[in-house]
Amino acid sequence: SETNGGQYEEDMTGTSYGMHNRGQLTLNIPTVARLELSVSGMTMKLAHGTIGPSYGADLGIEKSFMDNRLSVTLKVNDLLDNRKFIIDTTQDYELYTQEMYAERKRGRRTTSINLRYNFGKQQKKKWDRKNFGGRGGGGGGGMDMDY
Numbered sequence: 001s002e003t004n005g006g007q008y009e010e011d012m013t014g015t016s017y018g019m020h021n022r023g024q025l026t027l028n029i030p031t032v033a034r035l036e037l038s039v040s041g042m043t044m045k046l047a048h049g050t051i052g053p054s055y056g057a058d059l060g061i062e063k064s065f066m067d068n069r070l071s072v073t074l075k076v077n078d079l080l081d082n083r084k085f086i087i088d089t090t091q092d093y094e095l096y097t098q099e100m101y102a103e104r105k106r107g108r109r110t111t112s113i114n115l116r117y118n119f120g121k122q123q124k125k126k127w128d129r130k131n132f133g134g135r136g137g138g139g140g141g142g143m144d145m146d147y
């Protein structure tokens with residue numbers, strides 16, 4: 001979206017713009033696996049340069065076993081190993097020109113494997129006086145407070 005200058009633009013022309021996109025796809029294939037793919041990308045045009053395109057994808061696959069009591073998940077972050085930040089600016093002053101180019105890669109692709117086992121259905125505890133430790137449910141740790 002265009003801006004009207006102010007704190008975001010030095011030349012006040014309203015020529016800065018950018019975008020950020022994100023999408024997610026989840027496929028649940030019964031008796032096979034669950035697949036999740038997420039992608040994101042961004043770019044920005046500044047008054048004196050650009051923030052270059054940055055994009056990436058993450059992938060997760062989950063397979064369940066033993067009537068869904070055991071599941072194994074494989075996750076890969078930065079699937080294409082290309083997620084990085086690039087800024088390139090040039091600004092002319094009266095006596096000199098300032099140029100900046102910077103490129104930063106946050107980290108490398110990471111992979112993880114998770115195992116999850118469900119021991120059964122979780123049941124809520126029924127709270128009563130004995131769970132609060134004493135007579136009257138006061139929570140006094142079983143001590144009488146007669147005075």
